[in-house]
Amino acid sequence: MRNRFPALGPVLVVVAVILAIWYVAVIPMNAKWEYDQAARNGRELGFGEMVALTMAQDRPVLPAPHQVVIGVYEQTVGCDAVGRRMCRATTPLTLQGFGERITASFTSNRSLIYHAGITLSATLLGFLIGTGGGILLAIGIVYNRAADASVMPWAIASQTIPIIALAPMIIVVLNSIGISGLIPKAIIAAYLSFFPVVVGMVKGLRAPDAMQLDLMKTYSAAGRDVFAKLRLPMSMPYLFASLKIGIAAALVGTIVGELPVQQGGLGVRLLSGSYYGQTIQIWAALLVAAILAAGLVGIVGMIERRVLKRMGMAA
Amino acid sequence: MNGLFAIGGAYLRVLFSLAVLLTCWLERGAGAQPTDLVCWVLVGAAVLTWLFDEVPAGAARALLTLLLGVALFFAGLELAVAQTGGEGDAFWAAFAAVWLGAWVLVAFVAEQPGKSGLSALIAPLLFGVTILWAWETAVHGLGVPRVILPAPSEIAGRLASSTDTLWTDLVQTFGRGALSGFVIGCGSAFLFALVVDRYAFLRRGLLPVGNFLAALPIIGTAPIFVMWFGFDWPSKAAVVVAMVFFPMLVNTVQGLAATDSMQRDLMRTYSASWWQTLIRLRLPAAMPFVFNGLKICATLALIGAIVAEFFGSPTYGMGFRISTEVGRLQLPMVWAEIAVAAALGSAFYGVWALLERRVTFWHPSQRGR
Numbered sequence: 001m002r003n004r005f006p007a008l009g010p011v012l013v014v015v016a017v018i019l020a021i022w023y024v025a026v027i028p029m030n031a032k033w034e035y036d037q038a039a040r041n042g043r044e045l046g047f048g049e050m051v052a053l054t055m056a057q058d059r060p061v062l063p064a065p066h067q068v069v070i071g072v073y074e075q076t077v078g079c080d081a082v083g084r085r086m087c088r089a090t091t092p093l094t095l096q097g098f099g100e101r102i103t104a105s106f107t108s109n110r111s112l113i114y115h116a117g118i119t120l121s122a123t124l125l126g127f128l129i130g131t132g133g134g135i136l137l138a139i140g141i142v143y144n145r146a147a148d149a150s151v152m153p154w155a156i157a158s159q160t161i162p163i164i165a166l167a168p169m170i171i172v173v174l175n176s177i178g179i180s181g182l183i184p185k186a187i188i189a190a191y192l193s194f195f196p197v198v199v200g201m202v203k204g205l206r207a208p209d210a211m212q213l214d215l216m217k218t219y220s221a222a223g224r225d226v227f228a229k230l231r232l233p234m235s236m237p238y239l240f241a242s243l244k245i246g247i248a249a250a251l252v253g254t255i256v257g258e259l260p261v262q263q264g265g266l267g268v269r270l271l272s273g274s275y276y277g278q279t280i281q282i283w284a285a286l287l288v289a290a291i292l293a294a295g296l297v298g299i300v301g302m303i304e305r306r307v308l309k310r311m312g313m314a315a
Numbered sequence: 316m317n318g319l320f321a322i323g324g325a326y327l328r329v330l331f332s333l334a335v336l337l338t339c340w341l342e343r344g345a346g347a348q349p350t351d352l353v354c355w356v357l358v359g360a361a362v363l364t365w366l367f368d369e370v371p372a373g374a375a376r377a378l379l380t381l382l383l384g385v386a387l388f389f390a391g392l393e394l395a396v397a398q399t400g401g402e403g404d405a406f407w408a409a410f411a412a413v414w415l416g417a418w419v420l421v422a423f424v425a426e427q428p429g430k431s432g433l434s435a436l437i438a439p440l441l442f443g444v445t446i447l448w449a450w451e452t453a454v455h456g457l458g459v460p461r462v463i464l465p466a467p468s469e470i471a472g473r474l475a476s477s478t479d480t481l482w483t484d485l486v487q488t489f490g491r492g493a494l495s496g497f498v499i500g501c502g503s504a505f506l507f508a509l510v511v512d513r514y515a516f517l518r519r520g521l522l523p524v525g526n527f528l529a530a531l532p533i534i535g536t537a538p539i540f541v542m543w544f545g546f547d548w549p550s551k552a553a554v555v556v557a558m559v560f561f562p563m564l565v566n567t568v569q570g571l572a573a574t575d576s577m578q579r580d581l582m583r584t585y586s587a588s589w590w591q592t593l594i595r596l597r598l599p600a601a602m603p604f605v606f607n608g609l610k611i612c613a614t615l616a617l618i619g620a621i622v623a624e625f626f627g628s629p630t631y632g633m634g635f636r637i638s639t640e641v642g643r644l645q646l647p648m649v650w651a652e653i654a655v656a657a658a659l660g661s662a663f664y665g666v667w668a669l670l671e672r673r674v675t676f677w678h679p680s681q682r683g684r
Contacts, residue, residue, distance in 0.1 A: 010520030018524070061543065146418065149425035149435075150442035160664035161657040162618045165637055168625070169649050172641045173463055244530070252532045259625050260638065266535075274538030274626055282538050290531045297530050 022065055023055075029062040030054035063280050071284035075112040077101040082108060109264060112288050118265040119254050120292060122182050126189025127250040131243065133190070134197030141198070142205040142231070155198045163191065164253060168260045175261050185257040185265070192253035193246030200242025204235025233311060240304035247296045255289060266292075327419050328364045334412035335361045341405035349409045353393050357412050360386040364419050380423045384441075387416045391448050398455045410452060417445040462644040473647040474654060480636070481655050488633040489659055491548035492620035496555025501563045501612050503556075505605070508567035509593075522568060529561040537623040546627045554623040559612035566611070570604025571597050603678045606671035613664045621656065 027050075034053045038045035045053075055064045063071070074080040079087035082104040090097035105111040137155075141147045167188045174184040208230050216226045258267025266289050273282035339354040363383045370376055391413045394406070424438045447467050453459070454466040461469065474481070511517045537554045544550035574597050582592045624634025633652055640648040 010516050011523050012520075014517070014520035014524050145425040146422035146438070149438035150421045151439075153436075153439035154442065157661055160614050161660035162614070162621055163657075164618055165621050165633070165653050165656050168638050168641045169646065169653075172644075173646070176644070177463060248530050248532070252534055255532055255535060256622055256625070260641065270535055270538050271626065274542060277542070279539070279542065286535045286539075289535050293531050294527065 019065055022062075026060070026062050026064045027051055027054050030057055030060045033057065033061070059277050059279055061279065063283050067280055068283040068287055071280040072112065072287055075110065075281070075284050077105055080110060082111070112266075112269065112284060115264055115266050115269050115285070116288050116292055118182075118263075119251070119258065119267070119289075122185035122257070122265070123189050123247070123250045123254045123292075123296070125182060126186035126254065127193050127247050129186065130190035130193035130250065131197050131246060134194045134242075134246075135201055135239075137194075138198050138201035138205060139227075141202050152202065155195055155202075158195045159199065163195075164188075164256055166191075167253060167256045171257055171260045180261065181263065184261075185254045188253040188257040189250035192249040196242045196245045196249065197239070200238045200245075201235055204238030205231045207231075207234040207238065233313075236307060236311065237304075237313065240300065240307070243300050243304075244297050247300055248293055251289070251293050251296065327415065327422065328361075331364060331412065331415040331419055332361045334408060334415050338405060338408040338412050341403075341408050349390075349394055349405060350397070353390050353409060356386050356390045356393075357409065357416070360390070360416055364416070364423075367423060376423070377427060380420065380427065383416070383420050383423065387413055387420060390416075391452075395448060395452050395455075398452060406456060410449070410456070414445065414449060417441065421445075462646060465647040465650060469647045470650040470654065474651040477648065477651065480631075481651060483631050484633045484636050484652065485655060485659065487548060487629070487631050488551070488620045488624065489617065489663075492551030492623070492632070493555055493616040495548070496552035496619065497559060497612060497616040499552065500556035500559035500616075501609060504560045504563035504608075505567050508564050508571065511564070511568050512571040518568060518572075522565060525561045525565045525568075529565060533558045534619060534622050537619075537626045541623065541627045546629055551620045551623045551628075551632075555616045555619040558615045558619040562611045562615065563608040566604045566608030567601060570601030570608075573597075573604060574600045602675045603671075603680070606667060606675060609667045610664060610671070613667050614660060617656065617660050617663065 031050060031054055034050050034057075035045060038050075054060070055067070057063075060067065070078075077098065082090075082101050090100050102113070105113045106117065108114055137147075137151070141152050141155075170188055171184045174180065174187070212230060212234075213226070216230055221229070254265070255267040255270070258265035259271055262268050262271070266285050269285035270282055273279070273285060335354075335357045338349065338357060342349055342351070342354050360383055363379055363386065367376065367379055370379055390409070394409055394413065421438050421441050424441060450464075451466050451468060454464055511521050534554070536557050537550075540550045540553040540557070544553050578596055578600070579592065582596050587595065621634040621637070624632045625638050628635040633656055636652050637649055640646075640652070
């Protein structure tokens with residue numbers, strides 16, 4: 001029996017150690033620039049002073065963790081995101097001011113909430129299309145030997161090839177025939193989440209063994225009932241395992257899909273950050289993407305636990 | 316194919332026969348594509364499909380399937396070769412007929428007994444060939460501009476004519492970027508897993524964190540590594556290391572925990588040292604998990620190396636070529652590069668799958684195939 005919540009103590013210690021290593025690494029990574037600056041100004045730089053300076057650079061080689069967190073704050077409800085006027089007029093400390101800033105942040109193209117929203121909507125749309133199509137194809141494969149023999153090997157093989165290489169082409173070609181915005185990215189997200197769902201769902205729909213199928217036969221159950229009452233329920237654990245892989249893949253696909261045509265999204269924040277050397281912007285976008293991924297996988301996991309519990313299959 | 320009305324049975328054959336009749340009816344007197352010959356070959360194929368249930372199972376059915384395949388192949392080839400662009404209704408009826416016929420053919424092949432080795436490859440290959448044929452003829456027949464979707468023949472031509480470029484890109488992206496990242500990442504993760512396994516505290520602390528990190532879009536670190544390590548291959552290798560490290564770590568640690576207490580107790584009664592237990596018992600027992608991790612990492616490595624090149628690279632490499640040739644609307648080259656990447660990806664995966672079969676031959680998942 002697996003514990004739902006692993007013991008928190010060791011996890012916290014490991015996270016603390018990682019953060020500590022990060023902080024220590026910041027010093028040598030950023031030190032060269034500080035020493036160069038000091039040499040240019042013709043003055044000595046003490047060690048303590050140097051350490052303090054490396055933690056607060058504008059464009060650090062490696063930003064300190066707190067800089068990334070502040071970066072996320074600035075680019076969500078901070079002054080960077082909402083603009084100077086709003087910044088003066090409101091404060092994020094009161095509920096009303098916070099609400100106003102969030103609302104302003106939704107539409108500001110300097111805001112990570114706005115960009116995360118673009119990425120999220122394409123991810124979810126693509127995930128829905130890919131999952132729906134994947135489940136349908138899986139049903140076709142399970143019930144049709146010709147489809148099983150001909151399509152299934154390709155579905156499995158497609159797991160081993162970098163289909164994400166297709167992403168720039170899909171974006172640019174669709175853009176050239178006038179389809180842009182959400183749809184091309186959703187298509188990429190869809191085909192990345194499609195194949196894991198097909199493979200997992202086929203496995204799941206085949207999970208009932210001969211005994212169980214025979215039992216249904218002794219009940220003289222119709223094919224429809226065998227599907228709805230035996231195969232489909234049995235496939236749920238497999239489906240959810242694939243959904244978790246699929247939604248993470250869909251997010252990656254959307255982010256990569258945002259690179260060629262710059263129309264907003266976390267991928268654009270990553271790329272423009274790398275063009276202009278705005279490292280804090282890259283790290284902040286990365287952190288938001290990580291939160292998004294963790295949130296999406298977490299939500300799927302939560303639904304999984306609920307569904308499996310209701311079906312009496314909770315591990 | 317016992318039930319007359321099973322999917323792939325009568326319905327499909329009725330549709331196929333209707334499409335054949337429609338072809339021959341539309342074709343009469345038109346003179347151009349498709350020719351009378353194609354019409355008669357298709358009629359023959361349709362008759363063959365209805366004979367399938369009448370002949371005894373075994374060699375006769377295999378022969379009939381083979382004949383059907385040859386007839387469809389001939390019809391499809393004739394249609395594709397004689398294409399002029401701007402085809403009429405009869406052509407598309409023939410197109411539909413060949414497509415449906417190929418479907419019936421695949422159904423027949425799937426019915427053949429013996430699912431081992433070569434025969435299991437025939438159905439997917441037939442399906443692949445049909446897709447390529449349909450792609451080729453549809454692109455020419457509909458006059459799809461080549462900046463949207465080039466025909467497979469054009470892609471194959473490009474593949475053959477620019478082997479030099481493709482090879483340079485392959486060496487750069489796979490040889491230098493993906494492979495070195497894969498070796499460093501998987502190697503260090505494997506060694507680190509041994510350390511983690513030694514200390515229960517690390518196992519309880521690092522595994523949840525590793526599982527969490529493995530689900531994140533690590534690919535987003537690409538711009539950071541490009542900034543740190545420059546445009547050339549070290550930055551690609553670094554992205555690959557970051558991508559493969561945690562999946563490999565988690566799998567190896569799980570594998571090292573796969574022995575049960577009986578087996579470990581046995582080793583203790585032999586008074587085996589930690590190293591002896593590791594080499595004789597726990598590493599062999601961990602191999603299925605290790606290979607699972609290696610297979611996951613094999614696909615991740617190529618993805619990481621290609622996508623990292625989208626963020627900056629020297630003027631060669633697969634990701635660079637894909638993104639720049641897309642910009643120049645040289646789609647045949649893009650498709651050629653994708654074909655190479657696909658072949659490379661499955662070959663790299665296949666190597667590990669084969670090794671796995673050799674190393675973990677004792678595991679239930681490898682037996683009884």
